[in-house]
Amino acid sequence: MANGGGHNLHVVDDDVYGDWETVYRDNVDRLYRLMYARVGNRPDAEDLTSEVFSTALPPMRLSASKGEVRSYLLMTAKTVLASHWRRRIGQPVTTIDPGTDIGYLTEPSEREQPSDAPRMAGKILDGLPERYRRILELRFLEACSIKEAAHTMQISVSNAKVLQHRALRMAANLALELEQ
Amino acid sequence: MSARRLSAVIDAIAAGRPPGPFRADADDAELLRTAIQLRAARPGESGPTTAFTVGLFQRLSEQLNGREARRPEPMPVRRRRTALVAVAAAAMLVAGTAAVTETVNHAATGRSAARAPQGSEVRTGTFQTSNGKVLGQIVAYRGRPSWVFMNVDVPNYSGPIKCMLQVDNGSTVAFGVFAVRNGIGQFSKTIGSVDVSDLRGAVLATPTGSAVAEATFAG
DSSP: OOOOTTSSOOOOOTTBOOSHHHHHHHHHHHHHHHHHHHHOSHHHHHHHHHHHHHHHSTTOOTTSBHHHHHHHHHHHHHHHHHHHHHHHTSSOOSOOOHHHHTHHHHSOOOTTOOOSHHHHHHHHHHTSOHHHHHHHIIIIISOOOHHHHHHHHTSOHHHHHHHHHHHHHHHHHHHHHHHO | OOHHHHHHHHHHHHTTOOOOOOOOOHHHHHHHHHHHHHHHTSTTOSSOOHHHHHHHHHHHHHHHHTTTTSOOOOOOSSOOOOHHHHHHHHHHHHHHHHHHHHHHHHTOOSOOOOOOOOGGGEEEEEEEOTTOOEEEEEEEEOSSSEEEEEEEEOTTOOEEEEEEEEETTSOEEEEEEEEEBTTEEEEEEEEOSSOGGGEEEEEEEOTTOOEEEEEEOOO
């Protein structure tokens, strides 16, 4: 970006952001969606998105290209997420891969644009037996409590818990196979 | 992790609550990862709220505009997000937008400062339905330029919303139409035809004229 030397006109390079506000506005929605896909709840997604921006913005070189800025944000997000799981659980439950997840920051951001989560969830659920699929749909996609899910499936609450656990175990194995 | 503890953690994930903290082994982690994948696929919940994006913008403004004088402070976790904060943050966001525009137009060097309007120059109101349910906030700023910002959360609605400003003399001014997607919408625009101090309130309606909510400016 070149400056007009005090005159009222200056050239703006379309490939750089120029100020932190534009970096923020262009990436906050995309980065949040990525974090939400990795933690599955709003409070954590908000905290982690906040941490990425508050960590990445102060030292950011604003003359860097948009691509470099997004890569930097993604690398910061990877570190922030890894720290979160280390503190919370001691295991890297989910991760960010800068190679494959850059699409979250580069593809057009629309409010109605879904992440890859529904596609992946659909693949997992499609591979399960009917009752396993149904208990997971009720619990995770249709916002049913375990009691409500048990009532819908006409089974006891304790049976619903066992069914959910077995279904999740099978779904986890399927997910591993799908990723390989 | 015990089966009971694992079950409680899965319940938290299914309910959209942060799990833990706890110690998990690799097998448990696989289970949790799958639960998160499924929960993150729930329709309509993957995007940030307006209150969050404007609130974070405000906190970053405070952090970055003061950074030459002090080290950046870590972001507080799990901040309370109240309607009042959302209104203040909205004011800051729009002020920041105006500052960015000014920077581009006048080739100013250095960073633009997000200036919050002060005192009686800002008027705020709360959008409420006819039965008193709060749907959003509106902020009007009297300055150069004057502007109005609003954000709404209309459950189960996607489509255009028409905003009409009510003036003290009883007249109504069409202010604009904005899109609400998955219940969430925000709108900001400069205002020149009416003095902000003469505004009484605002009405939101669907394109067919059905009233959605009404706000009265508090000050």
